[in-house]
Structure formats: structure tokens, C-alpha cells
Amino acid sequence: MTELTKILAEKFGFTSFRKGQEEIIQKVLNKENVLGIMPTGGGKSICYQLPALLFDGLTLVISPLISLMKDQVDSLNEMGIPATFINSSLSYVEINKRLNRAQNKKVKLLYVAPERLESEEFLHLLEEIQIDLLAVDEAHCISQWGHDFRPSYLKLNEMIQFLKQKPTVVALTATATQQVAQDISDLLTISKSNQINTGFARENLSFQVVKEQKDSYLIAYLKTNENQSGIIYATTRKEVERLYYLLKHNGFSVGMYHGGMDKNERAQSQEDFLFDRIQLIVATNAFGMGINKSNVRFVIHAQIPGNIESYYQEAGRAGRDGLASDAILLYAPQDLQIQHFFIEQSSLTNKFQQNEYEKLREMNQYAHTQMCLQCYILRYFGEQGQNCGKCSNCLDEREAVDVTVDTQKVLSCVKRMEERFGKTMVAKVLTGSKTQQVRDWHLDQLTTYGLMKEWSQKQISAFIDYLIAEQYLTLTKGEFPKVTVSAVGIEVLLKKRKVYRKQAPIKQLSIDDEL
Numbered sequence: 001m002t003e004l005t006k007i008l009a010e011k012f013g014f015t016s017f018r019k020g021q022e023e024i025i026q027k028v029l030n031k032e033n034v035l036g037i038m039p040t041g042g043g044k045s046i047c048y049q050l051p052a053l054l055f056d057g058l059t060l061v062i063s064p065l066i067s068l069m070k071d072q073v074d075s076l077n078e079m080g081i082p083a084t085f086i087n088s089s090l091s092y093v094e095i096n097k098r099l100n101r102a103q104n105k106k107v108k109l110l111y112v113a114p115e116r117l118e119s120e121e122f123l124h125l126l127e128e129i130q131i132d133l134l135a136v137d138e139a140h141c142i143s144q145w146g147h148d149f150r151p152s153y154l155k156l157n158e159m160i161q162f163l164k165q166k167p168t169v170v171a172l173t174a175t176a177t178q179q180v181a182q183d184i185s186d187l188l189t190i191s192k193s194n195q196i197n198t199g200f201a202r203e204n205l206s207f208q209v210v211k212e213q214k215d216s217y218l219i220a221y222l223k224t225n226e227n228q229s230g231i232i233y234a235t236t237r238k239e240v241e242r243l244y245y246l247l248k249h250n251g252f253s254v255g256m257y258h259g260g261m262d263k264n265e266r267a268q269s270q271e272d273f274l275f276d277r278i279q280l281i282v283a284t285n286a287f288g289m290g291i292n293k294s295n296v297r298f299v300i301h302a303q304i305p306g307n308i309e310s311y312y313q314e315a316g317r318a319g320r321d322g323l324a325s326d327a328i329l330l331y332a333p334q335d336l337q338i339q340h341f342f343i344e345q346s347s348l349t350n351k352f353q354q355n356e357y358e359k360l361r362e363m364n365q366y367a368h369t370q371m372c373l374q375c376y377i378l379r380y381f382g383e384q385g386q387n388c389g390k391c392s393n394c395l396d397e398r399e400a401v402d403v404t405v406d407t408q409k410v411l412s413c414v415k416r417m418e419e420r421f422g423k424t425m426v427a428k429v430l431t432g433s434k435t436q437q438v439r440d441w442h443l444d445q446l447t448t449y450g451l452m453k454e455w456s457q458k459q460i461s462a463f464i465d466y467l468i469a470e471q472y473l474t475l476t477k478g479e480f481p482k483v484t485v486s487a488v489g490i491e492v493l494l495k496k497r498k499v500y501r502k503q504a505p506i507k508q509l510s511i512d513d514e515l
């Protein structure tokens with residue numbers, strides 16, 4: 001047993017380290033800055049809590065979650081580890097008292113919210129304290145390319161410069177694309193070799209995309225999973241309320257949680273769920289940050305979230321105990337409009353708005369790809385995975401149909417439209433729509449006009465989504481993306497490549513039809 005394992009057992013009651021923990025801790029103890037990327041539930045906290053015990057000075061923990069802070073501090077204190085926190089809920093006198101204890105080395109860990117770093121006065125107070133380790137939790141909040149950028153995190157660098165003695169830095173996150181990891185490393189001076197990524201895969205999760213009628217699917221699913229704990233996410237408060245009443249009406253043990261409810265009601269719902277007094281909670285994404293409930297058996301998204309990072313983080317709240325759990329997305333194309341609206345209304349600069357549209361597109365493609373869903377997510381984070389064997393795509397037993405000819409029709413139509421139009425317009429032309437817009441652009445003159453008139457516009461749209469997800473078509477960036485043919489798509493047009501799709505039978509056009 002190594003020295004570190006001994007401490008882990010004595011202080012935390014665990015017999016062995018989880019993947020990545022020991023490596024990160026070793027580096028921290030060598031006073032090297034390090035970035036740990038570990039999945040939700042992977043055990044990030046130990047990576048700074050254990051070293052905190054071995055350093056002479058203080059470990060300052062930056063954490064954006066006030067509720068989590070208190071929980072963590074309480075459980076550390078229960079284990080006999082002196083820790084405290086500072087946030088806006090405390091009086092000035094109390095804050096000073098706590099800082100004094102830190103200065104006098106009476107506490108090992110001090111948790112603060114990033115907003116504190118905006119205060120000069122606070123930074124001056126920190127100057128008096130020997131900070132040996134700076135732990136940055138939810139470190140993806142540093143990056144504007146991430147999904148949860150918090151400007152106060154940028155102050156971290158200033159703070160480090162401010163301190164007389166530079167602390168070792170350990171940054172931790174569960175979701176970081178390569179770009180985000182780079183931003184974190186740049187700001188906190190972490191070398192590439194000190195980015196420890198234990199992999200994003202959550203082997204106990206079965207991902208599913210469901211395109212059936214939502215309400216009836218949901219009720220049927222919940223009936224077959226009775227007595228199990230689960231979270232149902234919706235995007236808007238209105239939809240949360242609607243689903244809540246629907247489920248209540250159907251006799252389920254359910255609570256709800258959204259930002260429009262008053263604080264006490266919300267706290268009550270959360271507690272009822274945590275302590276298994278209710279089985280289900282319908283919530284907006286305001287729910288769940290910092291919730292450590294291990295026996296959540298399923299997370300269902302009743303509406304598509306805005307990006308893969310948020311989706312994976314929220315879905316990842318299922319199965320923290322390592323047991324098999326479901327992560328289900330109920331997909332309906334109209335839900336994308338809500339996310340579009342959020343982006344449009346956001347105060348982001350144009351560049352970052354475009355980035356958000358791009359992320360939404362990748363999320364949408366998740367619902368259309370036929371590759372393994374876990375692999376799709378891993379690829380998004382720059383990782384390669386093995387087919388999971390249990391997602392709805394891996395389990396899709398429908399025969400793959402040769403759709404090369406249909407694909408060629410779509411691709412050649414896109415080409416004839418000079419790659420200047422969006423998805424809807426391409427679908428209109430292929431179905432032979434007589435709308436004014438089509439005529440105004442003289443698209444009814446194209447040889448591909450009406451070429452797939454047996455299909456509905458909806459079917460063609462879904463097919464185009466599939467071709468985008470499989471990368472035969474590409475969308476240009478921006479709010480109104482245009483459909484273009486990719487290099488792989490060209491190979492299909494040149495008959496060098498065939499396309500297969502698992503699909504419900506759609507009336508096929510005869511092969512002889514003109515392209």
C-alpha cells in the first residue's frame with residue numbers, strides 16, 4: 001500500500017484510487033500545475049482534498065456552486081477535516097472571522113465563489129494568507145468556448161499574480177472540448193503533459209434518442225420503470241409545469257423545479273427528490289448542479305438542450321453509483337426553435353453567438369446520426385470510443401437500406417441550387433413545392449425540382465439531417481446555415497461510394513428516375 005493509499009483509506013475511507021486520481025495528486029504534490037478532466041462522479045474532489053491535508057498552508061477552492069460548497073464543507077467537517085466557505089450569504093463579520101481562521105492555519109480548505117475574486121478588498125485579504133494550493137472546480141467556466149462561461153473566472157490569473165507566493169494550481173472539469181482545455185491551460189499555465197484526461201466514457205449509461213410521440217412514450221417508459229428515481233429535463237418553465245401536471249395526473253410520484261418557483265418551494269422539491277420522498281422530478285437545467293444523488297436511474301430530456309456539453313453533463317447525473325442507467329433524448333425538431341431563440345436573445349458577441357449555433361447544430365446531429373451515440377459524444381470531445389453495444393443506435397436492428405440513389409438526388413439538388421440555400425428550401429425544391437419563394441428564385445426550373453415528390457418535406461428534412469450527421473452534407477456556419485456537399489458527398493455523386501441507412505420504409509422512387 002502506498003503512502004497516498006494509506007491516507008486515502010484513513011481520511012476518506014476508500015480502499016483504492018479511481019482512474020486518474022493518484023496521477024493528478026502526485027503531480028499536485030510535486031507542485032506542478034495540472035488539469036484533470038474526469039467524468040461526472042469520477043471523483044474530482046479527492047484530487048484537491050487529499051493534497052490539502054499534506055500541504056502546510058491553505059487550499060483555496062474556487063467553486064461556482066453555493067449549495068455544493070456547503071455540502072462539501074459539511075462532509076469534510078464530518079470527516080474531521082477543517083474546512084469552511086465564504087459566500088454572499090454570510091455577514092461581513094462572519095467572513096472576516098473565517099478568513100482569520102484561514103490565516104491562522106485553523107482550516108485546511110477554504111471554498112469561495114468566483115465572484116469574490118472581483119473584489120480588490122478580498123484579494124488584499126488573501127495576501128495575508130499562505131495559499132499552497134489553488135483548486136479550480138468546474139474549470140470549463142474559464143472558457144468562452146465552453147457552455148457555461150463565467151467572466152469572474154478570468155480573474156483567477158490576476159489573483160495568482162497578486163499573491164506573494166504562487167500556489168500550485170489544480171483545475172478540474174467533467175466537460176472540456178480540446179479548445180476549452182487549451183483555454184484553461186493557457187490561463188492557469190498548465191503544460192500539455194499535465195492535462196490528465198481519464199476519458200469521458202460512462203460505461204454504465206445507455207443513450208437513446210426517441211422520436212416517438214413524447215407524452216405517450218414518457219408515460220409508457222415511466223410505467224415500466226416504476227419505483228425508480230429519475231430526472232426529466234425540459235427547456236422552458238412552461239413545459240416543466242405541463243409535464244409535471246401530466247405526470248401527476250397519471251398518478252406518478254413527482255415534483256418540479258424551475259427558476260420561477262420561490263426559493264423554499266424549490267428547496268423542498270430538491271430535498272424530496274434527494275431523500276426519495278418523490279421518485280421523479282421535472283426540472284429546467286437550473287436543477288442538478290452540485291446534486292450528488294447516486295441512485296438516479298434515468299435522465300430524460302423532454303426537449304433538446306443547446307449543446308452536447310450541457311446534454312452530457314445533465315445526462316451524466318444518471319448512474320453515479322455505477323449501475324446501469326438510461327439517458328434518453330426525446331427529439332422533436334420544433335424544440336430547436338427554443339434554443340435558437342435563446343441564442344438570438346443572448347448578449348453574446350457575434351463570434352460567440354455563431355459558436356453557440358454551431359454547438360446547437362452538433363447537438364441536433366446527435367439526434368440524427370446512426371453511429372454509436374456514446375462514440376458520437378466522445379468524438380465531440382476529441383476522443384475515440386468503441387461501440388457501446390447498448391445505445392439505441394447500437395441496438396437498432398432494422399436492416400440498413402441502400403439509399404445511394406436518394407442521396408444522389410439530394411446532393412445533386414444541393415449542387416444545382418449552387419449550395420446557396422438552407423435545408424428547408426432544398427426540401428421544398430425536391431418535393432416540388434409551389435411556394436412563391438421557390439418561384440422567385442426560379443428554383444422550379446431546375447431538373448431536380450420535384451424529383452422526390454413522393455416524400456413529404458418532413459421526411460426529406462429528416463433525411464438531410466441524416467446526411468449531415470453522416471457528413472455527406474455540410475452546413476455553413478451562422479444563424480442561417482446553407483447546405484453544401486462535402487468531399488465524401490462528391491464521392492457518392494461520382495458513384496464511388498454507397499450510402500446505407502436504417503429507416504422505416506419510405507416509398508422508394510424507381511432507380512431509373514432521372515437525377
Ligand code: ADP
Pocket residue numbers: 014015016017018021038039040041042043044045046292
Ligand atoms: P465529481 O466531482 O467528479 O463528480 P465527486 O468528487 O463528487 O465526483 O465523487 C463522486 C463520488 O465518488 C463521491 O460519492 C465520492 O465520495 C466517491 N469517490 C471518490 N473517489 C473515490 C474512490 N477512490 N473510491 C471510492 N469512491 C470514491
